[in-house]
Amino acid sequence: MAIKVIHPGLATTVQDLGRPGYFHLGIPEGGAMDRLSLKAANLLVGNDEGAAGLEAVFIGPKLEFTQDAMVAVTGAEMPIKVDGVEQPGWTAFAVKAGQVLTFDFLKGGARIYIAVSGGIDVPIALGSRSTYPIGALGGFHGRAIAAGDELPVGEVRKATEGKTIPEALRRRPGMPTELRVVPGLYWHRITEQAGRNFFEDEWKVAPEADRMGYRFRGGRPLDFVAREQPFGAGSDPSNIVDSCYPYGSIQVPGGTEPIILHRDAVSGGGYFMIGTVISADMDLIGQMQPHTPTRFVKVDIEAALQARKDRAALVGQIKALF
Amino acid sequence: MSKLEIRSPLPGTFYRKPSPDAPSFKSDGDAVAATDVVGLIEVMKTFHEIPAGIAGSRVTFLVDDAEPIMAGQVIAEVEA
Structure with missing residues (x-):
C-alpha cells in the first residue's frame, strides 16, 4: 500500500508527535504543530494517536491511493475532495x-x-x-514530500467510516487569537511600562512564520532597563549571555518583533525571552495565518498547569469516543 | 464580455513588483498569458510567484502592492 504524490502542496511533511529528548543536542522536538488535530485524525482511522500523518500548510497536496484506505483530515478548514466529491472534515471517509x-x-x-x-x-x-527538513532528518528522506514520491503506508487498522469528532471537541484559535504567556526569567530586562504595553498591544502574525517560529509585528517596541552588558552578551540591550530556549519561549530581538519558538526551533542563543506561551496554547499557533490579530495574555504558572489539565481532559474526551 | 478571476492559492502578503524599485509585473489594462507572473506572495520566509493561470486581453488588479491577502481571495479580474 502506498500513496502517490501527484502534487505536494506548499510544504507538506510527514509528522508524528515528535522526538523529545534531543533538544539539548540541538535537535528539536519536531512533530505536528497542532498535536490535538493529528491525534484526532489518527484515532478516526484506527491508528495509535501518535502515528505518522501528513501536515500540509496553507495548500493541500494531491494524492493518489494505490489501495483502498480509510482517511481523515483534521485541523484547518479546507474543503476535502475524493475524485471531485466533497468529504467532511474531522470524519473518517473511505478512499478506493x-x-x-x-x-x-x-x-x-x-x-x-x-x-x-x-x-x-x-x-x-x-x-x-x-x-x-533543516536537519534532513526523519520523515520521507528528511524532506518535504515532492511530486512522484510514493509514501509507504503501514498495516491497515480497523476503523469506522463516518465516525466523526463533534464540533465542540475541535479546537480553533479565536479572532483575535489569545495566547496565554507566563512571564519569563528575563522579565527584569524590560521596563514596567514596556511589560504593560506588551500585553496591552494588538500584534499581528508576520509573514516570517513557520515550523521554527512565529514572528509578530504591530505592538510598541520594548524599552530595556539600562545596564552594562555582561561579558559574553552582545551589545544590543536585547542580548543576553547565551541561554537555552524553551519550546514556546518568546524572544524579542532588538525589542521590536516578538518570535515564539515552535516545534522545529533552535535550542539556544543570545536573545532575552520575555516569557513562554503555555503548552496548552501551542497548538493554536499552528493554526494561525499571516496577519492574524493576536493578544498575549499574562498568566501565572498555576493557571498554565490548570490549562494543561483542561487540555488533557479535552484529548481524553476525544479518546473516549473510540 | 466574460470576466475571469485570478485567485490567490495561499495567504500572505501580496506584492505586485519583483523588488521594491522594480516596475510592476503587470499594470491594469495589460494583456496576460496563462504563464505570466502577476505577483508575489510572501509567506513562511519565502516569496512565491503567482502565475495568471488564465489568459486575457485586459487585467484589473483588486489587491494593492504589499497588502495582506487570504487564500482564495481574488487578486485580479481578466477580460477574456
Missing part, C-alpha cells in the same frame, strides 16, 4: 484504490492533518517519523 484526494482553497486556520489507516510508514529516526 485509484481515487485521488484533493483540496480546495484554505478557508480558516493554517494546517491540515491527513491520517491514513496504518500510518505513513517511513523509517523511525531518533524515535520518531517526524520530518526535520
Whole structure:
C-alpha cells in the first residue's frame, strides 16, 4: 500500500508527535504543530494517536491511493475532495484504490492533518517519523514530500467510516487569537511600562512564520532597563549571555518583533525571552495565518498547569469516543 | 464580455513588483498569458510567484502592492 504524490502542496511533511529528548543536542522536538488535530485524525482511522500523518500548510497536496484506505483530515478548514466529491472534515471517509484526494482553497486556520489507516510508514529516526527538513532528518528522506514520491503506508487498522469528532471537541484559535504567556526569567530586562504595553498591544502574525517560529509585528517596541552588558552578551540591550530556549519561549530581538519558538526551533542563543506561551496554547499557533490579530495574555504558572489539565481532559474526551 | 478571476492559492502578503524599485509585473489594462507572473506572495520566509493561470486581453488588479491577502481571495479580474 502506498500513496502517490501527484502534487505536494506548499510544504507538506510527514509528522508524528515528535522526538523529545534531543533538544539539548540541538535537535528539536519536531512533530505536528497542532498535536490535538493529528491525534484526532489518527484515532478516526484506527491508528495509535501518535502515528505518522501528513501536515500540509496553507495548500493541500494531491494524492493518489494505490489501495483502498480509510482517511481523515483534521485541523484547518479546507474543503476535502475524493475524485471531485466533497468529504467532511474531522470524519473518517473511505478512499478506493485509484481515487485521488484533493483540496480546495484554505478557508480558516493554517494546517491540515491527513491520517491514513496504518500510518505513513517511513523509517523511525531518533524515535520518531517526524520530518526535520533543516536537519534532513526523519520523515520521507528528511524532506518535504515532492511530486512522484510514493509514501509507504503501514498495516491497515480497523476503523469506522463516518465516525466523526463533534464540533465542540475541535479546537480553533479565536479572532483575535489569545495566547496565554507566563512571564519569563528575563522579565527584569524590560521596563514596567514596556511589560504593560506588551500585553496591552494588538500584534499581528508576520509573514516570517513557520515550523521554527512565529514572528509578530504591530505592538510598541520594548524599552530595556539600562545596564552594562555582561561579558559574553552582545551589545544590543536585547542580548543576553547565551541561554537555552524553551519550546514556546518568546524572544524579542532588538525589542521590536516578538518570535515564539515552535516545534522545529533552535535550542539556544543570545536573545532575552520575555516569557513562554503555555503548552496548552501551542497548538493554536499552528493554526494561525499571516496577519492574524493576536493578544498575549499574562498568566501565572498555576493557571498554565490548570490549562494543561483542561487540555488533557479535552484529548481524553476525544479518546473516549473510540 | 466574460470576466475571469485570478485567485490567490495561499495567504500572505501580496506584492505586485519583483523588488521594491522594480516596475510592476503587470499594470491594469495589460494583456496576460496563462504563464505570466502577476505577483508575489510572501509567506513562511519565502516569496512565491503567482502565475495568471488564465489568459486575457485586459487585467484589473483588486489587491494593492504589499497588502495582506487570504487564500482564495481574488487578486485580479481578466477580460477574456
